[in-house]
Amino acid sequence: MAQHTPPAPRICPACDGFATVAVTLGGRDPRGHLRTLTTDCPACHGTGTAPAHRVREGARA
Template identity: 60%
Template sequence: MAQHNHNPARICSNCDGHSSVSITLGGRDHAGHLRTVTAHCPACQGTGTRPTRTRETSRV
């Protein structure tokens, strides 16, 4: 029986697939937990993949 092969997801070249990271702010809160903020890749908006290219029409 034939196997279905799906194209692999296109990984964002700006973040290499690591689209969201947590950055520590350098301190702890009153309960002892690290304070962090989440930053998303601006190129892929936090998805980790890039959209497939659409065919562009050339204008002469």
């Protein structure tokens, strides 16, 4: 019996799948640690995948 493979997840076009990044603020704190901010992609909210487009009923193709 053949196995069905699930379709690959849709990668977010805004971040290309790299949904969370660390942005350097420049310089270091008094302890010597690099100051960074963790930022999520605003399009996919940090998931890395794009939502599937659903066809609305009555919409033209």
